[in-house]
Each structure stands twice: as structure tokens, then as C-alpha cells.
Amino acid sequence: DAGVTQSPTHLIKTRGQQVTLRCSPISGHKSVSWYQQVLGQGPQFIFQYYEKEERGRGNFPDRFSARQFPNYSSELNVNALLLGDSALYLCASSLVGPWAFFGQGTRLTVV
Amino acid sequence: KQEVTQIPAALSVPEGENLVLNCSFTDSAIYNLQWFRQDPGKGLTSLLLIQSSQREQTSGRLNASLDKSSGRSTLYIAASQPGDSATYLCAVADDKLIFGTGTRLQVFP
Numbered sequence: 289d290a291g292v293t294q295s296p297t298h299l300i301k302t303r304g305q306q307v308t309l310r311c312s313p314i315s316g317h318k319s320v321s322w323y324q325q326v327l328g329q330g331p332q333f334i335f336q337y338y339e340k341e342e343r344g345r346g347n348f349p350d351r352f353s354a355r356q357f358p359n360y361s362s363e364l365n366v367n368a369l370l371l372g373d374s375a376l377y378l379c380a381s382s383l384v385g386p387w388a389f390f391g392q393g394t395r396l397t398v399v
Numbered sequence: 400k401q402e403v404t405q406i407p408a409a410l411s412v413p414e415g416e417n418l419v420l421n422c423s424f425t426d427s428a429i430y431n432l433q434w435f436r437q438d439p440g441k442g443l444t445s446l447l448l449i450q451s452s453q454r455e456q457t458s459g460r461l462n463a464s465l466d467k468s469s470g471r472s473t474l475y476i477a478a479s480q481p482g483d484s485a486t487y488l489c490a491v492a493d494d495k496l497i498f499g500t501g502t503r504l505q506v507f508p
Contacts, residue, residue: 294442321495330403330488330498331443344495378442380496388433388496390443 290315292381292391300397301369309364309394313381319343320362321388322354323378331378337362366396374398401426403491405499412479412506420474420502422489427467429491434463434474437486437501446487447474479506 293312301307313320319338323331333346337356351367360381366373374397380388402425412418422432431450435443447456447463449472455464462475472489486503490496 292442323496323498328500330490330500331496333495333497336495346495376440380443387445387448388492389445390435392442395440 292379292389294377294379294391294394296394297392298395298397300399303369303371303398305369306365306367307369307396309366309377309379309396311362311364311379311381311391313360313362313379314389317381317383317389318360319382320356320360321380321382322362322364323380324348325376325378325393327375334364369398371398401429401491401493401497403489403497403499405487405489405502407502408500409503410505412504414479414481414506414508416479416506418476418479418504420476420487420489420504422472422474422499424470424472424491424497426493427470429467429493431492432463432465432472433490433492433496434461434472435488435490437488439486443488476504479504481506481508 295310321336322334325331335354336344340356354364356362376393378393379391406421433448434446449465460477486501488501490498
């Protein structure tokens with residue numbers, strides 16, 4: 289059974305550009321959450337989606353947006369990239385219960 | 400506002416030692432607490448989850464305890480091995496996961 293898959297694994301963007309990160313949850317999992325992990329810090333919550341509806345939003349600017357598709361996969365979009373957006377972006381999926389399973393992350397570098 | 404702290408920030412031990420990693424949180428109203436392992440540049444691997452009604456969970460050489468009243472959890476690693484070298488993160492769950500900054504563990508032969 290495949291785990292949580294994220295794409296791409298790495299990418300480099302220029303300041304001001306836009307980026308889309310993708311996440312496929314574990315089969316049967318209906319909840320997807322996104323986290324940002326800056327080097328040396330713990331992950332910070334960005335969004336949670338359940339059954340295609342936003343269930344939670346962290347303290348991030350409106351440049352960050354996300355959506356969940358009918359197959360429960362999800363995209364995270366970041367507009368007008370800043371140098372400070374450079375981080376590891378993690379996606380987690382869960383069934384209904386408390387276990388959260390994370391993907392390998394997307395390493396975003398903004399130059 | 401929930402805050403999660405992990406001590407120590409880094410730990411270096413010889414192979415075979417038993418060790419304890421600490422996690423503290425400020426608000427006891429949590430659903431559960433999870434311990435994760437993170438290898439450099441990689442995602443998170445879930446190690447143990449303790450429900451708010453539980454006191455401890457065990458998996459192999461790992462044992463995690465939870466004391467909600469004091470806002471503390473410990474991760475005990477028995478007979479450490481070089482392959483245990485990684486960053487260990489604890490996270491408390493209310494409606495989302497709130498992480499500590501991790502303990503970077505190095506086990507040398």
C-alpha cells in the first residue's frame with residue numbers, strides 16, 4: 289500500500305513567482321494537512337482539508353492557498369514567493385482518527 | 400496558545416546507552432501526542448501515538464509516556480544504536496498538530 293506521496297521532491301523558484309505543490313494521501317484517507325518546516329524548526333501548520341472542505345488554517349498570509357480534489361489529493365499554492373518561503377513542505381494524511389502519516393516532503397528553495 | 404518544548408536540543412551518546420528525550424506542553428487539553436522521527440532532509444515517520452486517556456505506549460525499543468497534568472511526555476530509547484541517529488519530534492494534537500523543535504540525536508559506535 290503506497291504511503292503519502294508528494295511531488296515534486298525539490299524545486300527552485302525565483303522571488304515573485306508562484307508554485308504549486310501536490311500531495312496524494314494514503315488510499316482511503318480523506319483528510320490532508322499541509323505543514324511548513326523551516327530549517328532547524330518544527331513543522332508549522334498551514335491548512336487542513338477534509339472531504340474537500342477547509343477545516344483549519346494556520347497563521348500564514350493569503351499568498352498561501354490550497355484545495356482538495358474529489359479523489360482526496362491536494363494542492364498547495366504559494367503566490368508571490370519570498371525568500372522566507374524557502375522550506376520543506378510536508379503533507380500529512382489521516383483517516384478519521386488521530387494518526388497522521390507524512391510524506392517525504394517537497395524542498396522549496398526561493399532565490 | 401499551546402507551546403511545545405523539547406529538551407535537550409541535541410544529544411550525542413555512545414552505542415548501547417539507554418536515553419530519554421523530553422517533551423513539555425503548556426495546555427493539557429490535547430487529543431493525543433505523537434512522537435516522530437525525521438532523518439535529514441526527509442519527511443516524518445510516526446513512531447508512537449498516545450491517546451489523551453493513555454499513560455504510555457511501547458513499540459520495540461521505544462517507550463513513550465504521557466502525563467497530561469504536568470504537561471510532559473518522555474520518549475525512552477533502550478539500547479541505542481547508530482541507526483537511531485535522527486531528529487525526534489513530539490507533537491500534540493488539538494485540531495492540528497503542534498510540534499516542538501526537536502531533539503537531534505547522534506549515536507556513535
